[in-house]
Structure formats: C-alpha cells, structure tokens
Amino acid sequence: MIPELGHFALILALCMSLVLAIVPMIGSLNNTPGWVDLARPAAHGQFIFLVIAFGCLVNAFLSNDFSVLYVARNGNSQLPDIYKISAVWGAHEGSLLLWALILGAWTVAVSLFSRNLPAEMLARVLSVMGMVSIGFLSFLIFTSNPFERIFPVPLEGGDLNPLLQDFGLAIHPPMLYMGYVGMSVAFSFAIASLIGGKLDAAWARWSRPWTLIAWVFLTIGITLGSWWAYYELGWGGWWFWDPVENASFMPWVVATALIHSLAVSEKRGAFKRWTVLLALLAFSLSLLGTFLVRSGVLTSVHSFAADPARGLFILVFLAIVIGSSLTLYAWRAPEVSSGGKFSFFCRETLLLVNNLLLVVVAAFILLGTLAPLVFDAMGWGKISVGFPWFSKMFTIFTPFLVIVMGIGPLARWKRQDPAELAKKLRLALIVSISGGLLVALPLFYEGSAWSGFAVMLSLWLVSTLFISLRQRYQYRGGISGMLRDLGSRGSGSYYGMVIAHFGVAFFIIGITLVTQMDVEQDVRMSPGQTIELGKYNFRFEGTRTIQGPNYRAERGTVRVFDHANKEVAVLSPEKRTYLVQSKPMTEAGIDPGFLRDVYVSLGEPLGGGDWSLRLYYKPFIRWVWLGGILIGLGCLLAATDKRYRVAKSRKVAATQGLSDQSVSEGQPS
Amino acid sequence: MHAVLNVKWVTDMTPKRKKRILLIGLMLTGVATAAAFTLKAFNENLMYFYTPSKVIAGEAPQDRLIRIGGLVTEHSLVRKSDDITVTFDVTDNTETVTVQYTGILPDLFREGQGIIAHGKLQGNKLFIADEVLAKHDENYMPPEVAAALKASAGSDSANTKPN
Numbered sequence: 001m002i003p004e005l006g007h008f009a010l011i012l013a014l015c016m017s018l019v020l021a022i023v024p025m026i027g028s029l030n031n032t033p034g035w036v037d038l039a040r041p042a043a044h045g046q047f048i049f050l051v052i053a054f055g056c057l058v059n060a061f062l063s064n065d066f067s068v069l070y071v072a073r074n075g076n077s078q079l080p081d082i083y084k085i086s087a088v089w090g091a092h093e094g095s096l097l098l099w100a101l102i103l104g105a106w107t108v109a110v111s112l113f114s115r116n117l118p119a120e121m122l123a124r125v126l127s128v129m130g131m132v133s134i135g136f137l138s139f140l141i142f143t144s145n146p147f148e149r150i151f152p153v154p155l156e157g158g159d160l161n162p163l164l165q166d167f168g169l170a171i172h173p174p175m176l177y178m179g180y181v182g183m184s185v186a187f188s189f190a191i192a193s194l195i196g197g198k199l200d201a202a203w204a205r206w207s208r209p210w211t212l213i214a215w216v217f218l219t220i221g222i223t224l225g226s227w228w229a230y231y232e233l234g235w236g237g238w239w240f241w242d243p244v245e246n247a248s249f250m251p252w253v254v255a256t257a258l259i260h261s262l263a264v265s266e267k268r269g270a271f272k273r274w275t276v277l278l279a280l281l282a283f284s285l286s287l288l289g290t291f292l293v294r295s296g297v298l299t300s301v302h303s304f305a306a307d308p309a310r311g312l313f314i315l316v317f318l319a320i321v322i323g324s325s326l327t328l329y330a331w332r333a334p335e336v337s338s339g340g341k342f343s344f345f346c347r348e349t350l351l352l353v354n355n356l357l358l359v360v361v362a363a364f365i366l367l368g369t370l371a372p373l374v375f376d377a378m379g380w381g382k383i384s385v386g387f388p389w390f391s392k393m394f395t396i397f398t399p400f401l402v403i404v405m406g407i408g409p410l411a412r413w414k415r416q417d418p419a420e421l422a423k424k425l426r427l428a429l430i431v432s433i434s435g436g437l438l439v440a441l442p443l444f445y446e447g448s449a450w451s452g453f454a455v456m457l458s459l460w461l462v463s464t465l466f467i468s469l470r471q472r473y474q475y476r477g478g479i480s481g482m483l484r485d486l487g488s489r490g491s492g493s494y495y496g497m498v499i500a501h502f503g504v505a506f507f508i509i510g511i512t513l514v515t516q517m518d519v520e521q522d523v524r525m526s527p528g529q530t531i532e533l534g535k536y537n538f539r540f541e542g543t544r545t546i547q548g549p550n551y552r553a554e555r556g557t558v559r560v561f562d563h564a565n566k567e568v569a570v571l572s573p574e575k576r577t578y579l580v581q582s583k584p585m586t587e588a589g590i591d592p593g594f595l596r597d598v599y600v601s602l603g604e605p606l607g608g609g610d611w612s613l614r615l616y617y618k619p620f621i622r623w624v625w626l627g628g629i630l631i632g633l634g635c636l637l638a639a640t641d642k643r644y645r646v647a648k649s650r651k652v653a654a655t656q657g658l659s660d661q662s663v664s665e666g667q668p669s
Numbered sequence: 670m671h672a673v674l675n676v677k678w679v680t681d682m683t684p685k686r687k688k689r690i691l692l693i694g695l696m697l698t699g700v701a702t703a704a705a706f707t708l709k710a711f712n713e714n715l716m717y718f719y720t721p722s723k724v725i726a727g728e729a730p731q732d733r734l735i736r737i738g739g740l741v742t743e744h745s746l747v748r749k750s751d752d753i754t755v756t757f758d759v760t761d762n763t764e765t766v767t768v769q770y771t772g773i774l775p776d777l778f779r780e781g782q783g784i785i786a787h788g789k790l791q792g793n794k795l796f797i798a799d800e801v802l803a804k805h806d807e808n809y810m811p812p813e814v815a816a817a818l819k820a821s822a823g824s825d826s827a828n829t830k831p832n
Binding site: 234344360364367368371381382383384385386388389392393396522523524583584585586601603604606612613614 | 688689703706707710711713714715716717718734736748751752753771772773774776777813816
C-alpha cells in the first residue's frame with residue numbers, strides 16, 4: 001500500500017512540475033499576475049509530493065518490504081539502518097529519485113530566499129526549474145519506477161553493494177547531487193534572464209550566491225569521493241581519471257570559471273554573455289555527467305545498469321536542454337550589452353585568461369572522456385584514453401592557471417599599471433623561486449624538479465595572498481580595522497577567496513608530492529617477515545578470521561617501525577567477504593598523518609599463511625583533501641557575504657542600482 | 670557625450686589596435702601549438718582493445734600499450750612460488766592468450782570471469798600486463814569482452830556459452 005502511495009505521489013509531483021513549468025511562464029509573458037503567483041505554491045506542492053515519495057521508499061527499505069523490486073535488489077534485513085537509508089540512493093532508480101527530490105528542494109529554496117526578485121523573474125526562474133523537473137520525473141516514472149512490485153516476494157533482499165556500505169559513500173552521492181542540481185539554479189536564472197532580455201549586474205548578484213553554494217557542494221562531493229576511493233578501493237589511489245570522476249570534474253571546472261566570471265559581471269558589468277554561456281554549459285555538463293553515469297555507456301564502478309531505453313531517454317533530454325538553451329542564447333545574447341569597458345591589462349583581463357584556461361581544461365577532459373564513445377560509434381576501434389594523458393594535460397595547463405591566480409587578486413579593476421603591479425609582485429617572485437629551488441636541489445630534502453616546481457607555485461600563491469592581505473591591512477588601518485571590517489559587505493567574498501586560494505596551494509603541494517615521492521610495493525610476505533619500504537619497516541604478523549555484522553573477514557596485523565626501531569603504528573587491513581553477495585572486499589589499514597600516510601592492504605592468501613600485500617608510503621596525501629576542504633570552506637564564506645543579504649532586505653535599492661547600471665551602460669531599460 | 674567618447678575611443682586605439690592584433694595573433698599561434706601538442710599526446714596515449722583472436726592473428730601491435738580482454742580460462746591460473754607473479758589464460762572461446770602479471774589481482778578476479786588487462790605483447794602468445802581490471806559486479810561483463818565473445822561466437826558457432 002505504502003509503495004503505491006509513493007508512486008502516486010511521484011505522479012502528482014510530475015503534475016505539479018507541469019503546472020510550474022507552463023502556467024507561471026505564460027503568466028509572466030502576457031502579464032497575468034494570477035498565473036505568475038502560481039509559481040510558488042506549485043514549487044512547494046511539487047516538493048511536498050517528492051518528500052512523500054522519497055519517504056515511502058525509505059520506509060520500504062527500513063521495513064524490509066521486499067515486494068518492491070528495487071528494495072529486493074538493493075536492500076537486506078541484515079543491513080545496519082544507516083545503510084538501509086543510504087541504500088535508497090545506492091542504485092539507479094533511487095538515486096534518480098534523490099536527484100528529483102534535491103531539485104525540488106533547490107526550487108523551494110529559490111522561491112523562499114528570493115523575495116527581492118521581481119515576481120515575473122522569480123516565476124520564470126522557478127518555471128525553468130520546473131521544466132528540468134518534468135524531464136527527470138518523467139524519466140523516473142516511465143523508465144525507472146522505484147516502486148515497481150515483484151511477485152513472488154523474495155524472503156530476503158539482494159543486499160547493497162558492499163563497496164557502498166561505508167559512511168563516506170553514504171553521503172558522497174547526496175553531496176554531489178546537491179552540486180549538480182544546484183547548477184540548475186544558475187542555469188534557470190540565465191535562461192529566465194535571456195527570456196526577459198534583461199541581463200545586468202543584478203542578475204549576476206542574484207545568481208552568484210546560489211552558484212557559490214552549489215559549487216561548495218560539488219567541491220565537497222568530489223573531495224569525499226576521492227577520499228572514499230583512497231581508503232575503500234584498496235589501491236591507494238585517489239583519482240583515476242575514470243569517466244565518472246571526469247563527469248563530475250567537468251562541471252566543477254566550468255562552474256569554477258562561472259563563479260569567477262560572475263564576479264566580473266556583478267562588479268564590473270562585463271563578460272555578461274560569456275557568463276551566461278558558462279551557466280548554460282555548467283548545467284549541461286552536469287546533465288551529461290548523469291547521462292554518462294546512468295546510461296551505462298561507459299564502463300565504470302559507478303554505472304549501475306546498461307539499459308538502452310534509459311540511455312536514449314537521457315540522450316534526447318540532453319539534446320532538448322542543450323539545444324534549446326543554446327538556441328535561446330544565440331537568439332537573445334546579441335541584445336545583451338557588452339557592459340563595462342576595461343583596458344587591456346587589468347583584473348578583468350586576468351580573470352578572462354583564467355576563464356579561458358579553465359574552459360580549455362574542461363575541453364580536454366571532455367575530449368578524453370567522450371573519445372572512446374566517438375571511436376566506437378564511428379567504428380574506429382575500441383579505445384581507452386590512458387591515465388597519463390589526462391595527467392600530462394592537467395600538468396601543462398594548471399601552472400599557467402596558478403600564475404594568473406596569484407596576480408589576479410593584486411591587480412586593479414579596469415586599468416592596471418604593469419610597473420606598479422610588478423613592484424608588488426617582486427617579493428612574491430623572489431620567495432617562490434628561491435623556495436622552489438631549495439626543494440628542487442638535493443640539499444635539504446630528497447630533491448626533485450617537479451616537487452620544487454610545485455612548491456614554487458604554491459609559494460607564489462601563498463606569498464601573493466599575503467601581499468594582498470597586507471594591502472588590506474594598510475587600507476583598513478591595522479588589525480583592529482580589519483576586525484571591524486569583518487562583517488561588512490564584500491569582506492566575506494574577500495576572505496573566502498583568500499581561504500579558497502590557500503586551499504589550492506595545499507592541493508598543489510599534495511598532488512605533486514604524493515605523485516612524486518610515494519613509494520609503493522606489492523610483496524609476498526610470510527608471518528614474521530619484515531620488509532623495508534621508504535622510511536619504515538613493515539612486519540607482517542599473520543592473519544586471523546573475524547566475524548562482522550554482515551560479513552566475515554581475514555584480519556591481518558602489520559606492525560610498522562621507523563629506522564630507530566620504534567613502533568609507529570599497528571595496522572589491521574582486512575579482506576572481507578560479505579555474506580549475501582559473497583563479494584570479497586579489501587579494507588585497507590591506514591595510519592594517517594599530516595605529513596604522510598602509511599597504507600597497507602591485503603592481497604590474496606598464497607598458502608602456508610603467506611599473503612600478498614600492498615605496502616604504501618604516501619607523503620602529503622592528506623593535503624589533497626585538506627585543499628579541497630579549504631576550497632569548499634572559502635567558497636561557503638564567500639556565499640554568505642553580507643551584501644547578498646543587504647541586497648535582499650533592500651529590494652528598492654537593488655532595483656535602483658540596477659537601473660543606474662543600465663543607464664550608465666547605455667542600455668535601454 | 671556618448672558619441673564623443675566613442676570617437677575618442679577609436680582614435681586612441683589605433684596604435685593599440687595594432688598591438689592587439691599582434692597579441693591575438695600570438696595567442697592563436699599558442700592555441701594552435703597547444704592543440705597540436707594535445708592531439709599528438711592524445712594519439713600516443715590511446716589504448717586500443719584487441720580480442721585474443723586478433724592477437725593470435727597478429728593484428729595487434731607489439732611495441733605499444735594495448736588492452737586485451739576475455740574470459741579467464743578455468744584452472745589456468747598459475748602462481749610462482751617465490752613471488753607474486755601469476756600467469757593465466759584469457760580466451761574469447763576461439764583463441765587464447767597467456768597473460769603474465771606481477772602484482773595483486775583485483776578482488777573480483779576469478780577463473781571463468783571476464784577481465785580486461787592493460788600492457789604489452791611479447792611475441793604472439795604472451796601478454797605482459799601492468800594492470801588487470803575486473804569489475805565490481807559479478808554479473809557484469811565488460812562491454813568489450815561481451816562484444817568479443819559475441820563476435821567469436823558468430824564467426825564459428827562452436828560450443829560457446831558466454832558465462
């Protein structure tokens with residue numbers, strides 16, 4: 001009964017999204033306030049029905065209702081409750097339902113927190129979100145109904161994939177979806193503005209906090225995924241350039257360009273057409289990501305099912321969304337004023353260069369991700385693009401990006417005297433080059449040209465940030481001035497930028513040093529045997545069998561000693577066999593540290609108590625995720641900048657500022 | 670006022686415009702070089718997939734990284750007694766290639782299952798793998814392997830029963 005209720009709620013949600021997509025849009029076009037006002041209740045109604053549907057599915061998992069096909073496949077009565085809940089999005093149908101639910105939540109959030117928007121504009125934004133929702137809900141209802149029943153009812157469920165029975169992975173998909181779907185807000189704002197023909201600084205100001213928040217989720221989601229892969233897959237890797245990782249990384253890269261370009265559009269009124277295009281691209285790539293992951297066209301850990309009907313549906317949906325939005329763009333964008341003029345060398349130009357570089361990076365990832373599909377479709381053979389190519393490309397473009405990143409925050413808007421800037425940068429240049437050389441030379445550390453280069457880039461970022469902070473210190477009149485200034489407009493954005501860019505500095509050191517200096521060895525070990533690796537000695541003390549809640553495991557004991565023979569860590573890697581799916585799973589033993597991780601995983605038993613083991617020494621690996629977290633936190637701080645709230649409480653002032661802007665740009669309003 | 674500004678803009682810009690064209694030219698050259706480099710590196714890093722039949726027929730190159738895939742033949746897994754090198758046979762039910770790999774096999778590696786290996790050929794029958802992939806699903810068959818089995822079953826409708 002309850003699953004039918006869920007199914008019914010899903011259909012009602014689709015009806016609501018149809019109303020939301022059609023009525024307010026028409027109302028806004030022919031000035032019918034009654035129709036425009038329908039946007040908000042329709043958005044809320046849609047969300048309520050989605051919550052009911054989602055609740056019904058959660059209930060089916062918690063109550064072990066195996067008469068529901070989806071629950072029978074992915075649930076199990078032995079699962080701990082938390083994984084019963086995360087099993088809801090553990091496979092295709094449920095994860096789409098989660099997607100739709102999150103879209104509904106974003107829609108409601110926009111309707112609640114955008115009271116300062118003109119009613120028509122809000123109606124259009126919500127309406128566009130409703131259109132996206134129609135696509136996803138009909139996909140759910142017509143091709144992937146999570147509430148389908150089976151008969152005869154199995155006694156026990158097929159269990160959740162053991163790899164997914166992990167806290168990191170329980171929250172990784174919702175985070176990522178919050179980011180993906182959040183991009184629909186920027187997209188809807190862009191489309192709504194294109195329809196209204198009014199793209200101005202106010203539009204950028206409205207979209208900016210939404211885009212920033214979506215980007216925070218995307219950043220954290222990707223970071224979590226990387227961390228999970230590291231400790232759960234047992235290979236010690238943290239990024240594989242796997243198609244599905246790329247699918248999440250491409251929208252991230254384009255969204256990064258978008259948040260920077262939005263800053264220019266908001267502050268200087270420039271780049272508006274470009275910003276709109278990025279907003280369309282970011283969401284299109286999010287949809288493409290869904291297509292790549294869910295249709296099963298790419299082979300990956302993440303693809304759930306290969307079902308041609310589903311693939312076709314998403315492909316058509318994708319074509320409609322991208323096609324119609326680009327057509328609208330081509331039709332309307334020429335009417336957008338080009339906005340604030342700026343001279344050849346200034347912060348705008350630097351941000352433009354950063355944008356171009358990011359788009360180039362997104363383009364090459366797209367090339368590498370889609371090439372196997374294209375080759376296959378054209379009959380050129382079955383290929384895959386190797387990991388080294390992606391890494392090489394990434395290493396070629398990122399340094400330029402980082403150099404520009406350092407200069408950007410120090411440059412002035414509109415016009416910058418190169419000599420003045422060079423003077424400011426001189427100290428940073430000295431610090432970074434000498435620091436880099438120090439690391440590159442084998443005097444103090446192990447010495448590696450790449451590590452030196454990475455340290456140089458990081459120091460460049462850090463020192464330019466300090467110069468920028470010092471400048472602020474002088475302008476604001478000392479520490480007390482800076483403290484007083486903390487709550488003011490624009491300071492959230494500024495400190496957010498500083499923290500996020502510091503995060504990038506950590507990240508660069510992390511990825512380069514772990515790639516350059518990690519030591520890895522696959523070995524055969526007998527109980528009692530000691531093997532030296534890097535700075536440590538690893539002593540294997542055999543394995544014993546243990547019993548988990550829903551698995552059995554061989555647990556090994558590995559003692560790690562440093563060269564002074566002092567015990568550093570006792571690691572307990574496991575080889576688990578989950579009872580229901582009888583899948584073996586490797587659970588790594590990790591001794592985490594700020595400067596290095598020691599990582600051991602069990603391979604296979606080789607007879608006579610011997611095992612194959614994988615031993616790792618991974619320096620600075622934590623810095624990769626620390627960087628990701630800092631980037632996310634910085635962005636969160638920027639999203640909470642006071643000026644967005646000020647703009648909200650002073651609606652009149654905002655619209656006034658808007659019309660001033662249009663006049664000064666010579667735009668007929 | 671606006672028109673005056675515009676005129677001033679144009680006259681001021683003329684010498685700068687030349688500089689601008691030069692810079693745009695430089696940028697285009699840069700982009701072209703980058704694109705050429707990207708595609709060259711791309712071409713070098715492409716890994717083509719070959720079925721055991723194609724390998725035996727000598728269609729696979731000897732000197733570059735390729736991928737091969739198929740089912741692991743039952744009872745073909747042999748471990749060296751002193752280290753962690755293994756050999757096993759991979760078949761598309763028509764031809765068989767022996768794969769040698771030093772390292773830890775993935776959790777889901779089993780005889781009778783579909784796998785994909787990255788590496789280089791040595792001679793015509795031995796494949797030195799540097800990576801072996803088995804997917805995290807027992808019912809899952811890598812599409813390349815499924816296609817290889819299908820092709821093989823089509824070419825000689827022998828006693829093939831893919832998994």
